[in-house]
Amino acid sequence: MTPLRVSRARIEHWDPEDEAFWERTGKHVARRNLVLSILSEHIGFSIWSMWSVLVLFMSPAIGLGFAPSEKFLLVVTPTLVGALLRLPYSHAVTRFGGRNWTVFSSALLLVPALLALYFVQRPGTPLWVFLVVAATAGVGGGNFASSTTNIAHFFPRRHQGWALGLNAGGGNLGVAVIQLVGLLVIATAGDTHPAHVIAAYLPLIALAAVLAALGMDNVDTGPAGPGVLREAAVNRHTWWISLLYLGTFGSFIGYGFAFGLVLQNQFGSTPLEAAGYTFLGPLLGSLSRPLGGRLADRWGGARVTFWNFLAMGAGTGLLLVASAQDSLALFVAVFTVLFVLSGLGNGSTYKLIPVVFAGQAEAAVTAGHDATEAFARARRLTGAVIGIAGAVGALGGVAVNLAFRASYGSQGTGEPAFWSFLAFYAVCVTLTHTVYLRAPHDTPRDGARNPRRAGRGAATSSEATRA
Structure with a gap:
């Protein structure tokens, strides 16, 4: 077997699918990189979502x-910029190295x-300046894509559900933690000191x-190539899975950024009350993400x-x-459950992502293509x-967030937004059942048992679903 070569430039001959290599060396290197990746992504999420906290401080009392x-x-601005940065950030890992x-x-x-x-406590600062500053926070949203792409290279497919879930869940916790920091600042220093929240992160x-x-590595994954x-x-699974992720992560990050403002507009909550409720949902939603990966490893994504x-x-x-009963207790409880879900x-x-493409690789090997390639x-x-x-x-x-903005701006309630979310979840249910549970001929049946191996180092789609 080709020995592992490590340098600060790049790790060569990385083969996590080789079980002997994984047990001897690979898992220790992968776990070290995972821990440091989670730390970086966690802080990135906090900076990305900091405006969901800072807007709770903005009032005439501080001239804003x-x-x-x-x-x-x-709140929408950094969300949009972060979304647009995710593609180049994902490609950057292959181009420059994960470390x-x-x-x-x-x-x-x-x-x-x-x-x-600098700007958050300067009375009279116009909105457009804050929009520009908020846009720069979008770089924190890009960190998710680069971190997840990097960690996917380190772990074998049989452990990717857990590893990717742990990496993303630890990053998602940044949304809850900065909201908890905001709560502590409001509770101790009052709601006129937003700068304290930011200073804690420097x-x-x-x-x-x-x-x-000091502690991460670059992995030689081979050139991604311009194509x-x-x-x-052009692969339809890319867009089907993206649509499903639009429903799950879009809900998590959208609710996380907007929940405090929703409580202020729907129930007239004070900044302290809003901050007291907002951190719990993102916290539980972040912790449940690795569990979602683990359940998918066991039962199929x-x-x-x-x-x-x-x-x-x-x-x-x-x-x-x-909303119809004007019940704050039920509203907060159900929203918290939605965060977990x-x-x-x-x-x-x-x-689903590694499972689908592992299945396509199996099909290529069956058709006579080289297994390694x-x-x-x-x-x-x-x-x-x-x-x-x-x-x-x-x-x-x-x-x-745009749905909430339109809903509260025109109707003074979030009900029109909730109806639109309900319709979209119905689309996602239909898509998941039709494309992935019914298992068309060109799609691997997620969770099915298939003992066949497709060459050295190649995990089948069924093996990819097992923990």
Whole structure:
């Protein structure tokens, strides 16, 4: 067997599908990179979502009395920029190396943090300035795509559901943590000191960049080639999975960014009350994401995703009931459950990506193609689709916030937005059942047992679903 060669430039001959290599060396290297990746992505999510906290502080008391529609716009802006950055961030890992890009992208978070720190307590600052500053926070949203693409290279397919879920869940926790920091600031210093929230993150950003430089590795995955994104873009599974991820991650990030403003507009909550409720949902949703990946490893991503969307539809129906009855307790409880379900769905939907492309590699090997090349192509396509699906999913967060902005702006209630979410979840249920549970001839049946191996180092689609 070719020995592992490690240098600060790149790890060569990385083969996590080789079980002997994985047990001897691979899992230790992969876990170290996973821990540091989670740290960097976690802080990236916090910076990306910091405006969902900062808008709770914006009031005439600090000279920033913006209207609700303007505050929703401040929340939408970083969401949109982060979504657009996810594709180039995903490609950057292959181009520059996972370690190198993590160091750079972590250090880059200082830009939105320092700009926000400078402007957020300057009375009379116009809205357009805050929109520009909020846009720079979108770089934190891009970190998810690069981090997930990098971790997918480190782990074998049989462990990717858990590893990707843990990586993304730890990153998603950044949404809850910065909201908890906001709650602590409001509870201790009052609701006129938003700069305290930002200042808490400056040393953490520097720490993440330094630790990534010292402890992470670049992996030689082979050149992605200029046609990989194009090849992924013409594969219909890319867009089907992206649509499902639009429903799960779009819900998580959209609800996470908007929940505080929704409570203020729907029930007249104070900044302290809103901050007290908002952190719990994202916290539980982040923790449930690895569980979604684990359940998908065990039962199949399609089956878990299908039932998850059914439950999200039922939960949205209960939100309409809570809104009609003006019940804050029921509203918060159901929203919290929706956060948990969105986290589960994030993990199970992402699990579909390696399964689908591993199945296509099996089909290529059966048709006489080289197994090593077929599965290498599957891994490159997996990375590309992770970037595309991540970008589309983040756009779902934009759609959620725009729906709330339009709903509260025209009707003074969130009910029109909830009806639109319910209709979309129905589409996702239908899609999951039709495309992935009915298992057309060109799609691997997720979770099915198939003992056949497709050459050395190649895991079948059935093996990819087992923990």
